[in-house]
Amino acid sequence: MDIPTSSLCNQNIEKKNKFSLQYGFVFLFIISVGLNIHFLYFDKPVEVASLKLGVETGLPQNIEKSLPEPEALKKEIPEPVLKAVVQPVSYVASSAETLEGKTVHSLSFKVRSSLNRTVCKIVTRENGCAALAAHMGRLMAWFVDIKKSMRNDDYLEVVYQRLEGPEQFKILKLSYKSQLFGKTFETFYFDAIDPGSGGYFDSEGTEIAQRIIEAQSPIRKYTEITSLPGDFRKGMGGHSGTDFKAKVGTPIYSGFSGKVTRVNWNVRANGYCVEIDHPKLGIKTLYLHLSRVKVKPGQTVKGGQQIADSGNTGRSFAPHLHYEIQKRKNKKRIYNPFTFKHHKSYTRKIPSQHYQAFQDTIKLYNSVIKES
Numbered sequence: 001m002d003i004p005t006s007s008l009c010n011q012n013i014e015k016k017n018k019f020s021l022q023y024g025f026v027f028l029f030i031i032s033v034g035l036n037i038h039f040l041y042f043d044k045p046v047e048v049a050s051l052k053l054g055v056e057t058g059l060p061q062n063i064e065k066s067l068p069e070p071e072a073l074k075k076e077i078p079e080p081v082l083k084a085v086v087q088p089v090s091y092v093a094s095s096a097e098t099l100e101g102k103t104v105h106s107l108s109f110k111v112r113s114s115l116n117r118t119v120c121k122i123v124t125r126e127n128g129c130a131a132l133a134a135h136m137g138r139l140m141a142w143f144v145d146i147k148k149s150m151r152n153d154d155y156l157e158v159v160y161q162r163l164e165g166p167e168q169f170k171i172l173k174l175s176y177k178s179q180l181f182g183k184t185f186e187t188f189y190f191d192a193i194d195p196g197s198g199g200y201f202d203s204e205g206t207e208i209a210q211r212i213i214e215a216q217s218p219i220r221k222y223t224e225i226t227s228l229p230g231d232f233r234k235g236m237g238g239h240s241g242t243d244f245k246a247k248v249g250t251p252i253y254s255g256f257s258g259k260v261t262r263v264n265w266n267v268r269a270n271g272y273c274v275e276i277d278h279p280k281l282g283i284k285t286l287y288l289h290l291s292r293v294k295v296k297p298g299q300t301v302k303g304g305q306q307i308a309d310s311g312n313t314g315r316s317f318a319p320h321l322h323y324e325i326q327k328r329k330n331k332k333r334i335y336n337p338f339t340f341k342h343h344k345s346y347t348r349k350i351p352s353q354h355y356q357a358f359q360d361t362i363k364l365y366n367s368v369i370k371e372s
């Protein structure tokens with residue numbers, strides 16, 4: 001069969017015409033959409049600029065809005081300049097006994113790369129940023145495992161005082177907004193329950209740090225625990241004990257019954273010190289940086305018996321007790337007293353008669369953040 005070629009050609013031409021009409025329409029449509037987008041967004045440089053500005057400078061204050069940021073947005077924003085409020089605020093404290101007349105500092109910032117690096121961008125090394133960061137890390141470790149759960153842009157607020165002596169701080173309030181957990185952890189210092197035995201409590205009044213029960217505690221009056229076994233700050237293997245910050249002369253007790261094996265060895269590093277053997281428990285306990293030792297080698301002691309006074313001797317930068325629990329046959333195996341099976345621990349609650357004062361204290365600390 002002969003099919004007339006002309007008709008075939010015509011059909012093709014007609015199809016081509018239809019196609020080019022369709023393409024033409026689509027092309028025009030795309031152009032018009034493109035123009036619309038252009039006029040809508042790019043013709044308003046002022047708005048675009050202010051939008052960017054809002055994202056970049058809204059670090060501390062607009063945290064609620066800027067967290068969490070969508071991934072795509074994060075990539076477009078250049079590394080934000082760390083803007084934090086560092087402002088000494090002296091204020092008239094209503095809880096006059098503890099705070100009056102003392103200068104209080106506050107910082108609020110987002111974490112970038114690490115807590116230590118971020119704090120050291122705001123507070124200089126000369127001003128003890130590393131010690132302050134470690135201090136904050138120590139407190140936060142009661143809530144979360146920082147190494148695993150801290151993220152860039154997690155938000156922190158801290159209210160603190162500088163104490164006498166280099167790198168000495170007292171944190172009054174710490175608030176940590178974790179993206180991973182989707183919540184804010186807060187803690188406030190309060191010591192009116194038992195002056196000299198202050199502690200950090202959450203806003204409901206539960207202490208965040210644990211305490212060893214009195215009958216087994218090497219120390220009963222201390223201001224805070226400043227270091228736990230394995231702390232990153234103290235060299236390669238980490239810190240080998242638990243540090244209790246306490247005034248020189250605070251009574252020190254044997255944690256358990258046992259026999260004193262040695263006292264005052266390596267005084268240059270340990271200061272005056274005591275080591276007690278507890279064969280039944282398979283451990284030895286060590287007490288370092290004492291001001292006075294009240295036992296002799298070979299002497300048996302009971303759990304809860306006073307063996308010394310705390311001090312600041314040896315390699316120690318501030319008065320504290322270093323308490324160490326070693327495995328008897330392997331002194332490199334160190335136990336954390338709060339997970340060690342023979343130590344019983346508990347957490348305190350603010351008693352009802354102090355609850356109002358505690359709430360007032362929270363308000364006071366919060367007002368420092370707002371003012372600065």
Ligand SMILES: [Zn+2]
Pocket residue numbers: 227239241242243321322323
């Ligand atoms: Zn120590």
